[in-house]
Amino acid sequence: MDNHRAYDTIKEQEAGPVARAGLSAEVLTKAGAELADEVGFEQVTVTEVARRFDVKVASLYSHVKSSQDLKVRIALLALTELADRASEAIAGRAGRDALAAFAEAYRGYAREHPGRYQATRLRLDPETAAASAAPRHAQLTRAILRGYHLPEPEQTHAVRLLGGAFHGYIELEAAGGFAHTPVDPQASWDWIVDSLDALLRARAEH
Amino acid sequence: MDNHRAYDTIKEQEAGPVARAGLSAEVLTKAGAELADEVGFEQVTVTEVARRFDVKVASLYSHVKSSQDLKVRIALLALTELADRASEAIAGRAGRDALAAFAEAYRGYAREHPGRYQATRLRLDPETAAASAAPRHAQLTRAILRGYHLPEPEQTHAVRLLGGAFHGYIELEAAGGFAHTPVDPQASWDWIVDSLDALLRARAEH
DNA sequence: CCATTTGCCTAAATGGTTTAGGCAAACGGG
DNA sequence: CCCGTTTGCCTAAACCATTTAGGCAAATGG
Numbered sequence: 001m002d003n004h005r006a007y008d009t010i011k012e013q014e015a016g017p018v019a020r021a022g023l024s025a026e027v028l029t030k031a032g033a034e035l036a037d038e039v040g041f042e043q044v045t046v047t048e049v050a051r052r053f054d055v056k057v058a059s060l061y062s063h064v065k066s067s068q069d070l071k072v073r074i075a076l077l078a079l080t081e082l083a084d085r086a087s088e089a090i091a092g093r094a095g096r097d098a099l100a101a102f103a104e105a106y107r108g109y110a111r112e113h114p115g116r117y118q119a120t121r122l123r124l125d126p127e128t129a130a131a132s133a134a135p136r137h138a139q140l141t142r143a144i145l146r147g148y149h150l151p152e153p154e155q156t157h158a159v160r161l162l163g164g165a166f167h168g169y170i171e172l173e174a175a176g177g178f179a180h181t182p183v184d185p186q187a188s189w190d191w192i193v194d195s196l197d198a199l200l201r202a203r204a205e206h
Numbered sequence: 207m208d209n210h211r212a213y214d215t216i217k218e219q220e221a222g223p224v225a226r227a228g229l230s231a232e233v234l235t236k237a238g239a240e241l242a243d244e245v246g247f248e249q250v251t252v253t254e255v256a257r258r259f260d261v262k263v264a265s266l267y268s269h270v271k272s273s274q275d276l277k278v279r280i281a282l283l284a285l286t287e288l289a290d291r292a293s294e295a296i297a298g299r300a301g302r303d304a305l306a307a308f309a310e311a312y313r314g315y316a317r318e319h320p321g322r323y324q325a326t327r328l329r330l331d332p333e334t335a336a337a338s339a340a341p342r343h344a345q346l347t348r349a350i351l352r353g354y355h356l357p358e359p360e361q362t363h364a365v366r367l368l369g370g371a372f373h374g375y376i377e378l379e380a381a382g383g384f385a386h387t388p389v390d391p392q393a394s395w396d397w398i399v400d401s402l403d404a405l406l407r408a409r410a411e412h
Numbered sequence: 413c414c415a416t417t418t419g420c421c422t423a424a425a426t427g428g429t430t431t432a433g434g435c436a437a438a439c440g441g442g
Numbered sequence: 443c444c445c446g447t448t449t450g451c452c453t454a455a456a457c458c459a460t461t462t463a464g465g466c467a468a469a470t471g472g
Contacts, residue, residue, distance in 0.1 A: 023419075042248075047459055057460080059420045067460065123381055130386065138387075156389040157397040160375060163383070164398075168374020169366060175329055177369070180336065181344075183362040191363040192370075199405045229450075253428055264430080265451045273429065 023053060025063045029073040036074060036115025041122075044115070046070060071122060078116035079133040082109050086140050095147040096197045102144055103166055103193050110170045117170070137163070148200040158200060165196065229259060231269045235279040242280060242321025247328075250321070252276060277328060284322035285339040288315050292346050301353040302403045308350055309372055309399050316376045323376070343369070354406040364406060371402065 031052055036044050046067050050057040064070045082105075089105035090098045110117040124132060141159045150158055169192065172178065178185050237258055242250050252273050256263040270276045288311075295311035296304045316323040330338060347365045356364055375398065378384065384391050 045459060046461095055419095056421060058422085058462085061461070062419070121377070121381065126382065126385065129382065134383070135386070153389045153393065154397065156387055157394040157401075160378065160384065160391075160394045161371065161398045161401065164373075164375030164378050165367065165371040166374070167378060168370030168372065170370075171327070171377070172366065172370050172373065175327065176332065176335065177340070178366065179332065180341070181362055183359045185366075187359065188363040188366045191360065192367045195363075195367065195405050195409065198408065199401050202404065202408070203401065251428060252430095261450095262452060263428080264432095264453080267430070268450065 023055065023059065023063050025073060028060060028063055028070060029077055032070050032074045033077055033113075033116050033119070036119055037113050038115065041071070041074070041115045041118035044071060044074065071119070072124065072128065074116070075119040075122040075124065076128075076132050078113070078119040079137070081113075081116065082106070082120060083133040083136040083140065085109055086137070090140065090144060096193075098144045098147060099162075099197050099200075100193050102140065103189070106166050107170055107189065110174065114174060117174075145200070148204045150200070150204055154203060158203070162196065165192065229261065229265065229269050231279060234266060234269055234276060235283055238276050238280045239283055239319075239322050239325070242325055243319050244321065247277070247280070247321045247324035250277060250280065277325070278330065278334065280322070281325040281328040281330065282334075282338050284319070284325040285343070287319075287322065288312070288326060289339040289342040289346065291315055292343070296346060296350060302399075304350045304353060305368075305403050305406075306399050308346065309395070312372050313376055313395065316380065320380060323380075351406070354410045356406070356410055360409060364409070368402065371398065 028049060032044050032049050035048060035052070039048075046060050046064070047057050049070070050060055060070075064073065085108075086102055086105040089101040093101050124134075138159055141162055142155065144162075145155050145158055148158075169189065173185055178188075234255060237255050238250050241254060241258070245254075252266050252270070253263050255276070256266055266276075270279065291314075292308055292311040295307040299307050330340075344365055347368055348361065350368075351361050351364055354364075375395070379391055384394075
């Protein structure tokens with residue numbers, strides 16, 4: 001039962017005094033998010049995160065409850081980052097400008113951080129979702145729609161249309177669904193933003 | 207080394223002559239699809255499928271190459287079923303009718319077969335995707351758009367808009383994203399189909 | 413300077429995946 | 443009808459990720 005001693009000896013021979021890795025839920029979440037961007041969100045494992053800190057797997061369990069807990073934390077981080085980015089994008093803009101900037105914020109984030117973007121689609125239980133940045137996303141969309149003067153319940157319909165359209169397009173693009181058609185995805189994106197702007201303006205007048 | 211004998215004895219005592227389970231890639235795929243609808247696509251494991259046939263896990267490996275292979279087969283099955291359903295829905299319809307029927311086919315399939323619908327978003331490698339029913343989905347969308355007389359490249363833009371909008375809406379709805387707003391999802395869906403129809407008609411004229 | 417807390421450890425159980433090798437049932441030609 | 447081959451499912455065992463339990467030592471603070 002002198003395994004600890006043997007370990008310490010080796011450790012001290014090889015790396016000097018045993019250094020603490022400085023783990024915390026935040027640091028692990030950040031590392032998990034980076035891992036997700038590199039290998040995909042589904043491929044995030046506590047084992048790989050531990051490897052990156054050169055630490056034993058069990059050590060992570062003092063900071064996160066489970067593998068699922070780690071994934072939820074990554075999702076919450078991504079939702080917050082994405083809401084911050086969208087919020088900054090629409091600041092000082094209105095109408096078509098705001099819509100285009102908002103759309104670009106989402107698409108840009110998904111391109112730069114594919115794993116984090118995948119994480120935003122993790123199914124959260126209702127309480128967690130309500131306490132997350134998810135409601136901010138809906139609020140930001142409503143802020144854009146203020147420029148179009150839609151009455152309820154049409155404003156809610158429009159929130160759902162925009163959320164679905166942007167999210168769905170990004171997902172189909174990421175899945176490689178556009179690879180076999182020689183039409184520039186950027187051109188489609190611009191056309192779609194344009195068309196949705198026209199749609200909303202038409203709906204406002206009735 | 208007489209484990210086989212021991213096993214056979216038990217088997218014969220308990221269940222008579224050793225019956226073959228009648229496994230095949232098709233049967234396993236079907237069972238996997240049903241499992242997906244019950245517990246979610248990510249929760250599909252070869253272990254659970256084996257349990258359902260009362261068969262040892264290793265036995266499945268004569269029929270499917272790996273756990274991933276099973277998942278790909280489920281995805282291909284779902285893509286085919288969904289394309290069949292969409293195809294039937296738009297037969298004999300045009301314009302707004304076709305669009306609404308197409309949309310309803312997707313949403314209905316996702317509601318009735320949530321796990322299979324999740325499977326349709328599995329990332330397939332390009333060759334597999336090209337040989338799947340995925341191209342049929344794009345063709346079906348183009349069939350609907352014939353009624354709107356859009357020139358290229360706008361027709362391609364519209365294919366991407368419709369694919370993204372329907373898919374994104376279904377995903378957001380399934381994720382519970384609409385739970386905290388007291389607006390009927392069906393009403394939003396109808397409004398969205400209506401709006402997209404108007405959008406396409408407007409784009410056709412210019 | 414000692415007591416407590418904190419951080420990471422070893423050890424071991426659980427469970428899904430996968431390969432290797434084997435027996436026996438089914439099948440088809442002589 | 444019998445025997446060789448194929449097919450179907452088996453046992454056994456390795457691998458890897460997850461998770462819990464329990465322990466030592468560094469850091470912390472009175």
